[in-house]
Amino acid sequence: MNLKMLQGIAYRIVATFLATGLGVVGAGTIAGVGLVKSIWMAGIGGVASVVEGLSRAYLKDGDLSESEINQVFSKIEGGDDE
Secondary structure, three states, rough: HHHHHHHHHHHHHHHHHHHHHHHOOHHHHHHOOOHHHHHHHHHHHHHHHHHHHHHHHHHOOOOOOHHHHHHHHHHHOOOOOO
């Protein structure tokens, strides 16, 4: 894995945090959970799912290919790239 791939993963993890965190703002408000707490909880959940998926893909063969990385992120964003 090179530095550019690692940087791409880091940026996509930040995007995952934002996308999953901001997606629950309304639900958190309805449930009576504070705004920041809602975003934080959902964002951490999304990031944990990505990290778990990347870890499992790495465990298979000790390497992460670009297609494996894309597959993990597509599962998080609801894609059908499986």
